[in-house]
Amino acid sequence: MTDTAGRLLTLLSLLQTPREWPGSELARRLEVSPRTIRRDVDRLRELGYPVEASMGAEGGYRLVAGTAMPPLLLDDEEAVAIAVGLRTAARQTVAGIEEASVRAMAKLEQVLPARLRRRVGALGAATLPVVLGADGVTVDPEHLTVLASAIANRERLRFRYSAADGAESRRHVEPLHLVPSGRRWYLVAFDPERDDWRFFRVDRMTALSPTGARFAPRALPADDPAAYLAEHMLSRAPTYTAVATVRLPARDVRARFPGVDVEAVDERTCVLRNFTDTVEYLAFHLLQLGCEFEVHEPPELVRHLRELHDRIGRAVGPG
C-alpha cells in the first residue's frame, strides 16, 4: 500500500513537470510494468486529476488544469521560492487575499524542513522590504504565521505589547481573528485578565509564544470581526486622497496604475485620484510616473513633497 500510494505521489510529481512523459519511461522510473502505469493514470483521473495523453509516436502523459487543485509536489528550491514569494507579498498586503496568504504561509511553515527554513530566513532578510510608511514599520511574516497557527489551534497566547502611548504590558489572551487593515494587521483576542475583547497591532507585539493551553472560543459580540474592529478602533490611521494633474495621457496612467481613478482632461493630461494611508506612498507613485505633475490635494502630500525637494536640494548641492 505505501508502495502504491507512494508511487501515485511520485507519478503526480513527475506529471507536474511541464513536459510530456511517455508511459514506458514512467514505467522504467517507477519500476513497474507499463500496464500498471496505465492503471495508475486511471487512478489519478478517478481522483479528479485530469491526466491528458497524446496518442501516437512522441506521445505521452501530462497533468493539465482541472477543476480542483492537485497536491503540489515541490522540490526544495521551489518550496523556498514560494515561501519567499509569500513573505514579500504578505509585506505588501495585496488586497483581498491577505488571509489566504497568511494561511498558505502557515501551512507551508508547518511542514517546511529546517534546512529550507534557514534558507528562507536568509533570503527574506536579504530582500529589501519596500517600506513606504511614515513609521517604517513592517509586520514580521513570522509573527503572522505564529498567530494564524494559534488561532487555528485554539491555543492561548502570551506576548508583550507596546501600546500606542508607549506603555509596555504582558498579555495572555485567547486569539480569535487576524484582521488586515491597510498595510497593518490586527489581532482580535479575548483578554481574560481584563474580561473583555481587545485589539492588538501585530507590529507592536513581541515575544510571542503559544502556551499550548487550549480554550473554547467565545462568540465575538459582532458578526464580522473586521467591522467590529473598525467600530471599536479609537484611533485609526489617517488616510489621504491625492488629487493631482498629470501630464500624461489617461490611457497610459491607467495601464500603469490599474485601480486608480483617472479622469482625462485632454489628449496629454489627466487628473488622478489615488487613495492610501501614507503620503510617502502617494509621493512615490507620482514621482514614479516620470512626467510633469501638479498636486492639488492633500496639503500633507504637498508638505511631504516640499520636504523631499529640500532634502534632495541639500543632498546634491546647488546645480
Add this chain to the structure above:
Amino acid sequence: MTDTAGRLLTLLSLLQTPREWPGSELARRLEVSPRTIRRDVDRLRELGYPVEASMGAEGGYRLVAGTAMPPLLLDDEEAVAIAVGLRTAARQTVAGIEEASVRAMAKLEQVLPARLRRRVGALGAATLPVVLGADGVTVDPEHLTVLASAIANRERLRFRYSAADGAESRRHVEPLHLVPSGRRWYLVAFDPERDDWRFFRVDRMTALSPTGARFAPRALPADDPAAYLAEHMLSRAPTYTAVATVRLPARDVRARFPGVDVEAVDERTCVLRNFTDTVEYLAFHLLQLGCEFEVHEPPELVRHLRELHDRIGRAVGPG
C-alpha cells in the same frame, strides 16, 4: 485503491491544517474505523512525512516539518495567494531563486483551474508593479511560465521580437535556457533560420506561441548559459554604484538594507555603497531612508536627483 490513496491525500490535507486532529474525528470524516486511521498515519510516516501525535486526552495528530517537503494540498484561495505571491516576487527578482520561482510558477500554472487563473490575473493586474527602471519595462510573469514550459517540453517557439534598434522580426526558435540578469530575463535559443544561437530579452518578445513541434536539444557551445550570455552580449545594461554619505547610524541602515555595503563614519553618520542597474532604484532607496544624505557617485545619480528636485519644485510651486 483509489479509495486508499485518495484517503491518504485527504488525510494529508487535513493534517496540514495548523491544528491537531484527534483520531476519532479523522475516522468520522474519512468514514473508516479509527484503527484504519492509525494505520494510515503509519503509512504516511513510512512515506517520510512525520506525523506527530500527542498522547492523552486532548491529544491528536498533526504534520510537522520533516526532511522532505510533503505534497502541499491547497484550497482555492491559498493557491491564488501563492500564484500572486510568486508573480510579484518574480517581478522583483529576488536574487538566487529566480529560476526556482519560475519553475514553481510554471508548475502551478500548469494545474491551476481556469476559474482560479482568472482570479490570479485580475489580482495581478490590480497590484501595482514596483517599476523602478528607466524604461519602466517589467517582464510579464505569464511569458516566463510559457517559456519555461516550452524549454522543459522541448517545444519550438514562435514570437515577435523588437530588437534594441527598433527592428521588428518574427522568430521561430528552439528555446534552451532562461537566464536572469539583474531585473531582466534573457532567453537563450537556437535560431535555425540563422543557424546560430541568439539571445532575446524576454520583455521585448510578444505574441509568444509554442508550436508543439518537438526538437532535439543542441549542445550549447559553453558549459554555463549565464556565462555564455555574459560573454556574447554586445551591449549590457550599464550598472551603477552609488556612494553616498547618510546621516543615520550604520546599524540602522544595515538593519533596513541588508546586503548593502555600509561603513560607519561616526556615531550618527555612515557611508553607503549600493549597486544596481538603474539610478531610479538608487534614488528611491536614498529617499526612502528619510534622513539627510549626500551623494558622491555616480554623476548620473546626481543628475537624476536634480531632475527629481526640479520636477517636484514645479509640481508644488514655490513654498
Add this chain to the structure above:
DNA sequence: ACCAATGCGGACAGGTTCCGCCCTCGATTC
C-alpha cells in the same frame, strides 16, 4: 503505404494487502 512508437483496455491468475474487529498497554488530563 508501411512501420514503429505510443496509448487504451479486457481477461486472468496468483499473491498481497487492506479493513474492521477484537484485545492490551502507556500517557495525559480532569
Add this chain to the structure above:
DNA sequence: GAATCGAGGGCGGAACCTGTCCGCATTGGT
C-alpha cells in the same frame, strides 16, 4: 481514579494490486 486518547498485535475474509497475455486505435516518419 476515571475518562480519553494514541500505539500496536492478531485474525479472518474480502478486496485489490500486479504482471502477462491479447487485440485495437492513433500519430508521425521513412
